[in-house]
Amino acid sequence: MTERRAALPSPAAQPSSLKGIAELDLDRALRRGFPEAVYCEGKSPEQVRVIAVAIRDTLPDNGSRPTTLFTRCSGEHLAVLREELPDSAADEVARLAAWPAEPPVPTGGLVLVVCAGTSDLPVAREAVLTATHLGRRTELLVDVGVAGLHRVLHRLELLRSARVVVVVAGMDGALASVVAGLVAAPVVAVPTSVGYGAAFEGLAPLLSMLNACAPGVGVVNIDNGYGAGHLAAQIAAPDASPAPPPT
Numbered sequence: 250m251t252e253r254r255a256a257l258p259s260p261a262a263q264p265s266s267l268k269g270i271a272e273l274d275l276d277r278a279l280r281r282g283f284p285e286a287v288y289c290e291g292k293s294p295e296q297v298r299v300i301a302v303a304i305r306d307t308l309p310d311n312g313s314r315p316t317t318l319f320t321r322c323s324g325e326h327l328a329v330l331r332e333e334l335p336d337s338a339a340d341e342v343a344r345l346a347a348w349p350a351e352p353p354v355p356t357g358g359l360v361l362v363v364c365a366g367t368s369d370l371p372v373a374r375e376a377v378l379t380a381t382h383l384g385r386r387t388e389l390l391v392d393v394g395v396a397g398l399h400r401v402l403h404r405l406e407l408l409r410s411a412r413v414v415v416v417v418a419g420m421d422g423a424l425a426s427v428v429a430g431l432v433a434a435p436v437v438a439v440p441t442s443v444g445y446g447a448a449f450e451g452l453a454p455l456l457s458m459l460n461a462c463a464p465g466v467g468v469v470n471i472d473n474g475y476g477a478g479h480l481a482a483q484i485a486a487p488d489a490s491p492a493p494p495p496t
Contacts, residue, residue, distance in 0.1 A: 267303050270296055275307060276317040283383055283482070286475060290321035293328045297322075301333045304348075316353070316382045319346040320375065343374035343474070347382045355386040358412025358485040361477070362387065363428060365394035365403075365418035365431045368443045372474040373417040376439065379478025380415075385485050395423045401431070408432050412485040415477045419443025422454025429463035435484055438468045439477045 252356045263272055278284040287304075289297050297319070304317050314370045319330060322344045330337055338350035360380040364373035373389060381387045390407065393400040401408070401424070408414060409432055418424040427437035438461070440454035447453060451471035458468045469476040 263303075271303075273300070273303060273307070275304075279467065282486075283479065284315035284317055286318040287319055288320050289323070289326045292326075294323075294325040297326050298333055299300055301330055304402060305334060305436060314349060314454045317348050318379060318382060318475070319348075320344070320379075322346055337384065338464045340374060340378055342371050343378050344371065345375055345378050345475075352382045353384040355381075355384055357385055357482075357487045359410060360385045360387045360413055360415065360481045360485050361391060361408065361411035362389050362415040362417065362478075362481075362496045363408070363424065364391045365416070365420070365424045366443065367392055369417045369419055372439055372441050372472050374413075375474025376415050376478035376481070378421075379475050380482040380485075383479065383482035393424070394418065394420070395427055398427070401427060405431060409434075413437060413481045415439060415481050417441060417474065417477070418435055418458075420448060420450065420456050422457035425458045425466055425468075426461040426463045429461060429466045434465075436463075436466045437477045437481050437484075439467050440468070440471050442472055 274285040287300055327339045327341065327346060330339065334348045336350055337346050337348035339346040362368055362373050362377045370391065377387050377389050390404060393404065408428065411434050413434050414428055414432055415437045416425040416428050419441035420438050420443065425436055429436040438458040440451045440458055442451035444453065455471055458466065
């Protein structure tokens, strides 16, 4: 066994209440620097309750407890989380809850989330809150789609101050290419399912973003604000010495 492999923690013991429901990756924060998130869509409120209680009772309360994010929450999911984790924060627009509620002190560079239209706001807020609770300074720029290009051009100073820009857009998804042509920072593009019939529930902006003419654009899945916020938080992390390669 190499020294690097030996440094990996052993899997944490699972609470018996989770049997047949989930297996939590309680050591992920030690292994990757970021904790596991709980994707709630498709889970019953009772399953989310059991998972929340297990996380609450298992993670150490030593002042450095990593934030757990609960994503794609319905109103019923959020109600359960408020009962079991009363000190959590919930955002009904983003359909996201964070526990503990207080995000860590921000470090690293600015994550700027650029939202094409108000209809894209739920996905944009999911990206903002994810990056915030992963320890980055964030700002949200709303309703600057390409139908009024002057709105983007008037924000060039803010755009160029970011370490990474997350662009959230439905319809034709053109905003990602426009922003990438204006900034030196990498752009994380998020297609949304906003649009009329030929937008095909996000497929049209997804293909547009994948075919971006401007270089430096990475694309996540349709409506995946969490994935975009997480990637942006990693890109904007404080500079650190790389880990030694495995031997």
